[in-house]
Amino acid sequence: MAPPAEVLAVRGLSKTFPGVRALDDVDLTLHAGEVHALIGENGAGKSTLIKLLTGVYRPDAGEIVFQGRKVSFATPLEAQKAGISTIYQEVNLIPLLSVARNLFLGREPRNRFGVLDMGRMNREAEQTLSTYGVRVDVRRPLRTLGVGAQQMVALARAVATEARVVVMDEPTSSLEPREVETLFSVIRSLRDAGIAVVYVSHRLDELYAVCATVTVLRDGRRVHRGRLADLDRLSLVSTMLGRDLGEVREEGLTKFTGDHGTADAEPVLTASDLTVPHKLHGVSLGIRPGEVVGLGGLLGSGRTETAKTIAGALSARSGGVTVAGVPLRTGSTPAAIRAGISLLPEDRKSEGIVPGLSVRENIALAVLPRLSRFGLVSEARVDSVVDTFIERLRIKASSPHQKVGELSGGNQQKVLLARWLAMNPKVLLLDEPTRGIDVGAKAEVQKLVDELAADGLGVLLISSDLEELIEGSDRVVVLKDGAVVGELTGDDVTQDKLMRTIAGNDPARDAGEEAAVDG
Amino acid sequence: EDDTSSDTKSSAAADAAQKVASPEPGGKTCTVDAYGGGKSDLENATVGFSQSEKEANPFRIAETQSIKDEAKKRGVKLLTANAQSQFSKQISDVQDLLAKGADLLVIAPLNSDGWDPVLQAAAAKKVPIVTIDRKINATACKDYVSFIASDFVEQGRRAADRMIEATGGKGEVAILLGSAGNNVTTERTKGFKDRIAEKAPDLKVVFEQTGDFAREKGQQVTEQLIQSKPGIKGIYAENDEMGLGAVAALKGAGKKAGDVEIVTVDGTRNAVQGIVDGWISGVVESNPRFGPLAFQTLDTFTKGESVAQDIVIEDGAYTPDNAKSGIGKAY
Amino acid sequence: MTTASIEPPQDAHPVGSARSERLSALVQQHGASAVLLIVSMVASFSFDSFATGDNISNMATSSAFLAIVALGMTFVIVTGGIDLSVGSLFALGGVLAAWGSRHGTLVALLLPLAVCGLIGVVNGLLVARSRLAPFIVTLAAMLGARGLMLALTDEGADTYLIGKGSFLAELGQGSTLGLANPVWITLGLFVGGAVVLRRTRFGQHVYAVGGNEDAAALMGAPVARTKILVYALSGLLAGLAGALNAAWLASGVTILGSGMELEAISAVVIGGTLLTGGLGYVSGSLVGVLLLKVIQNVINQIGSLDSSYQQVVSGAFLAVVVIAQTWLGRRRQLM
């Protein structure tokens, strides 16, 4: 059988950012109908490669051959017109524009006066989206949709254009399992239509589910290329991390060790009957010292809201939070922090890091008043705290004075963890702590959470990664539509039971929880 | 004590009332018949007054006050508006006054040009207009009735005369200009320069910078001036405030009264006091008390008699000779 | 107790928030209109001379020029930018039109458009290509344009006049069907502006650039071109407004336009356009301009206010309106 035609060939691509060799002499070939996995650690250069392909950045060296012709796109628009369409990492749409306008931006249907044909646009948008399982009023601003739905809009947008190559940079980081399935079926139909797909993800299962071939990047260089089926998960990880296979095997892929014996201690944190209009309806939960409580649910089920309300970032209309038995003034982040609650926010980029400040300043940000006297910062004490945590969490930065915005995702997450650990909290609320983080860093973060729990910290763990939730939590509370719909403890904490509870048809749901929902 | 002070003020004001310099007999006049419209009675009329700038400098305060006082004295209903130095606002102000039923208009224009829309609207309603302190570039007795004001070019000339006298007609002098784009600035500059060129060619204008009619700006510019031109003999400030700013600058630089001759225009109390103190060599008056003359003109006009088209008022001048005695009538 | 009141769980939140979302979008878009309506009603009851044909047509005419400037400003602000140069360009446009009128109507109209549009393009290039902050770029343009205007008029000493009865004068001063020509032109421009902003690709790009510039670039919107175009448009409209104003006044008045940029910005913001970009309405800006003019008119109707009190009242009013706007807008953010 003759191999399918080569659609895209990249040769010797290099790109240097000030101080960083982001990409170094990288090759990549794609054939029609090939679903190609592009993997690597955070900062390996995956997104950079994609941005070079699509005209966002200009390469320093190397060439791109697309459908037999040497190309050099000046803008993403040119690439898109030529037939390379892309879903960039992080949802990249316009939040205030309507869903339909987002979907059609740049290729709007126009009537013969050159004026947009809104009727047609809305109709077609509705149709297109419904094939992706998204049924919404397409005239609404995009941001009123959940992140998952937004991601599906981005997907629909990318696929709807007449593309030969579709590039997806971590498209599933904010999708729930059902939506991931939809995505996979879209990818398969693209493949069958002879379209090449580049797929970037840190979730290995997904790669094995859809991809046929793989390119592994490490520190900006291509270190492997081949059929995915030829590599098992462990070898893939060891290639990616550049470490010995045995070493990786020994450590295992997930770092959670499981149970922490804390069955009958008094809860360090209780939240009772938290109600936030339109978002939460009487959510109650308790966390004991040394316990990791998972919070499960679909996108938009109110997990983030629960965490934010406990941390005082959202004000509850009713309900209360106590820390070690002391009631907390709700709706005030400083009060919650003083009481010992720390929240690692879901949206690391916009709510977590302060990108323009250094690693040092980011770590010291919350704890600064404690390191100051009369408002004057004691640099020596800051240094000692910062050095301690950089070492303890193994934060990789060129120096403590490097800007956090320049770090890789995993290291940014560690900086945030350091910020909170420096506060010596009683409870740690982790909202998607490993989203968008490579396997290596993920394992490190998970190990850290484990250690913290062992030290007696109460942890609330929110994750869309069911595996992580199951392995990491002692107990899982499940939310649906802003209310608690179930709780799994002990041996019930299994993937299967969790799925069923999340889906809302859990037969084991007992009367007590029913009452909690109604009360 | 309030009473007495206001008494002395008003009696001083009476002293200081405007006197008409021109027209000489035979100048152009205007009557109701020529202008269009019918006779009326000022007593029962509503007069609209549009002021150009905020009442925040002595000239504007005295001007508005004089109009208000006169209206009160005559028992005439007065509507007022203030354009806050924004020309487009003044246009709408006057239109608002018309819409509110003003039968007669007194306008202190912010600018000489650009009055077409207002004049048309007034003409449509046959509302007579008297402009004060600045001229409107339009046809007298057609677009407006008369214009009562000082002659700014003449003020510039007289300032030049005073400067020539003070400096002996030799040396280098500087001008502190008013705000750019303002007719008053243009005319006071023209009069001054023309007269210098004509009468004292040895007096050189070596420096012209705007002080925006404000004291602080006058001070700052003068500070730069005396650094770069230490030999400057005289400073002509186009209003008193800038002149007083110049005085502050000279004081700050350790100069003594009389080292630099300062001539200003306006006649505010502070400036006249400056002459008494020896820092200012002369002040050309620009009399702001337009009330009596404006209303008298309107009265005469509405009765059907003829009034002059250009009523140029006679401005006084303050010199070291009369400053002390005249300070009472400064405003 | 809460569960009892919510609808079928699956759709509860989206529907609920969609409804209030739409409501507050409506308020955001029409809040200024409501305020305008209330103020106008109160004014017509309080002052006999307010709701008269004369007064209304005066207000309409004198709003026209600011409105045209605010139209251009709306485009700029929707992209998340700001244009401080419009006041100077307004004055420059007027002077150029009056100067050009000696060489015929065509020159009188095209010259200000060309020059002011060009300055707008330079603003746009500096903002879009050199990535300088719009605030500082247009601040410099404000100084530069005023300098140019002064240079053209012998430091403001010369005022060029527009001949009576010329086509230009007729354009500015005449009226059609009882409405002044500048008002018609303004209305036309706003209808055009609304179509362009809401119903053309360029308009989509304007929103996209303001909503999320990086995303817009990745989605293939021509970010730089869009920015250059909005600044060019703003300059063009400011020049046009200046030219029309000059035609109306029959002269190129040199003291116009200072502070106009802030007036235009206030009008746009009062009209519900977010200064952060991405959201805005052309019609809102028109309402914002009218609101400012009505307030000024009401202050004049009261008639007895000292000039300094007038300023205090305008400041207080502005504060009240933006507070109201922000509260309404924030409800929207929270939903």
Place this chain on the structure above:
Amino acid sequence: MAEATLRTAPLDRTRLVQWLQTYGVYAGVAALLVVNAVITPHFLTAENFRTQAVQVAPVIIVALGMALVIGTEGVDLSVGAVMALAASVTALYLGYGLLPSLLVVALFAAGVGLANGALVAFVGVQPIVATLALMVGGRGLALVLLPQLKDLRNPSLASLGSGDVLGVPYLILIAAALALLVAFVVRRTTFGRQLLAIGDSRPAAQLAGLPVRRVLIIVYVVCALLAAVAGVLATARLRAGDPTSLGNLMELSAITAVVVGGTPLTGGRVNIGGTVAGAVLIQLLTATLIKHDLPPSWTQIAQAIVIVAAVYAARGRGKR
């Protein structure tokens, strides 16, 4: 070999750009000084430098406050109005002595700052519009309090305006002290770090438990207080309270000084040294143009060009 040059070339350019970003303003100031020394008579005199310093002092003081506000991603248009307000209030209460009147000035300024801060921090109004309202209303209030310029003959006020220590005028000393103080606050205090964090990413600062509203309010109050100090000093120098024209367009001069000095309008970074240099740059430019008696049209065009050039030199690196 070729490889080596390829690698170093972009780095050198980067370094040049960085150098310009940091020191461009200082280079500009130096250039203007050199040019003036050559072309302007009587430029290199102590008197002249003193004049320039005294004139620029109020601008610097206002710009310091403005820099803090800009650091939080805000802007304060009301500083000129606060200067006018300070002039009015000083004039009104000077009868009770200089110190009492200064206290009242501080109260008024703090009031304006509080109003600005509350609008920004609590109501969430965009800084530019919030402070625009106070810019209009504040000057109106100044005029309501003191309808016209008033001469002030208070000896202590006069000595504040024109006195000196060892030949260095108080004004310069005060401006220098305030600049050092503000620089210290930005670098060394919790407040300074918090301010920058808020300017860089307000949601992150909020979630990190920083007292966002308090910091914002303090920043606007400090800015207003600094503007009031500048207003009092200008009043003292003028020996008159002038609510009409004092501080006119000061907001624009201050913003220009800050931005030309390398502080981005997007917040999160404050460059105090640059701000001072920025103010000095504009002052020297204006002085040059005035001393050479150029007409206003030239002055404005030249300022436009210098502002753009300075900001262009200091601009952040482009994407590509």
